[in-house]
Amino acid sequence: MLLKFKSGVALVILIAGGYYLYHQSTEPQAEVNVPTSQAAQTTLQQVQAGALTLKDKLASMLDWSQPEQATSSKPASQDASTKSTTSTSSDTNQTSSSSVAEKNSDSTTTPIESIVKGQPLANTYTYSFSNETSSQVRQVFLEAVAAYNQTDIVKLTPGTQTEDHNHITFSVYEKTMDNPSTLELGVGGPKIIQKYSLFQSQSVNHATANINITYQVAIAKSVAMHELGHALGLDHSQQLSSIMYPVDQGMTSLSTADLTSLQEIY
Numbered sequence: 001m002l003l004k005f006k007s008g009v010a011l012v013i014l015i016a017g018g019y020y021l022y023h024q025s026t027e028p029q030a031e032v033n034v035p036t037s038q039a040a041q042t043t044l045q046q047v048q049a050g051a052l053t054l055k056d057k058l059a060s061m062l063d064w065s066q067p068e069q070a071t072s073s074k075p076a077s078q079d080a081s082t083k084s085t086t087s088t089s090s091d092t093n094q095t096s097s098s099s100v101a102e103k104n105s106d107s108t109t110t111p112i113e114s115i116v117k118g119q120p121l122a123n124t125y126t127y128s129f130s131n132e133t134s135s136q137v138r139q140v141f142l143e144a145v146a147a148y149n150q151t152d153i154v155k156l157t158p159g160t161q162t163e164d165h166n167h168i169t170f171s172v173y174e175k176t177m178d179n180p181s182t183l184e185l186g187v188g189g190p191k192i193i194q195k196y197s198l199f200q201s202q203s204v205n206h207a208t209a210n211i212n213i214t215y216q217v218a219i220a221k222s223v224a225m226h227e228l229g230h231a232l233g234l235d236h237s238q239q240l241s242s243i244m245y246p247v248d249q250g251m252t253s254l255s256t257a258d259l260t261s262l263q264e265i266y
Helices: 009-025 038-049 054-061 076-105 135-149 221-232 256-265
Strands: 124-129 155-158 167-173 186-189 192-196 201-212
Touching: 124 135, 135 155, 135 167, 135 201, 135 221, 167 221, 186 221, 201 221, 221 256
Parallel strands: 124 155, 124 167, 167 201
Antiparallel strands: 186 201, 192 201
């Protein structure tokens, strides 16, 4: 149970009440000056004059049927300003989030596959084709290999896979999509193998790049460039100019952001 007093008026009333009771039962005494506020002085005068009883005043202050609500000591205009500021802050946060997303989409780098980040990978690779890979698919992959070799950042040459060297296996698969409006054209990605010895450690990438031959549209240089990018460690980008945009745009050349991230890896 809580009891709230409004300002110091209640205390003055209690003093006034005591004074009143004392005045009724004893001889008049010398007047005592009690410093009070104007409201307290008015109340004291009303009590002394008999126009207001202590019981009535306390009842009006301590109205249990309608508990007093806590109010702010700030002016209404300041509260409104505070709410406006809060709203502005919220809008600012939303704008900041939008700015971050916008900044990411306009970033000067293409995202890097998480398992590749920080790995000391050599920039030389061998590559080979699975037996199921048709000549048509091999051709688009070879065109993609040539494009990456032209960057002088990585060097891919034909060869067999070994335990201590980076290697990419090009292959095909067949997968029919349930939703004909969205086609899976290919898959690819790195596979990092860490080798430890007494005096050193080594990270090797045994990656794969595959084209879904269920759809003829998938047999394209742009798709091969994208899947080879995954194999080398590039992740999806929201930049339309990037070869790593998740939806095929027919791009067949690496963007500046793609090259920057490739240099970061190698």
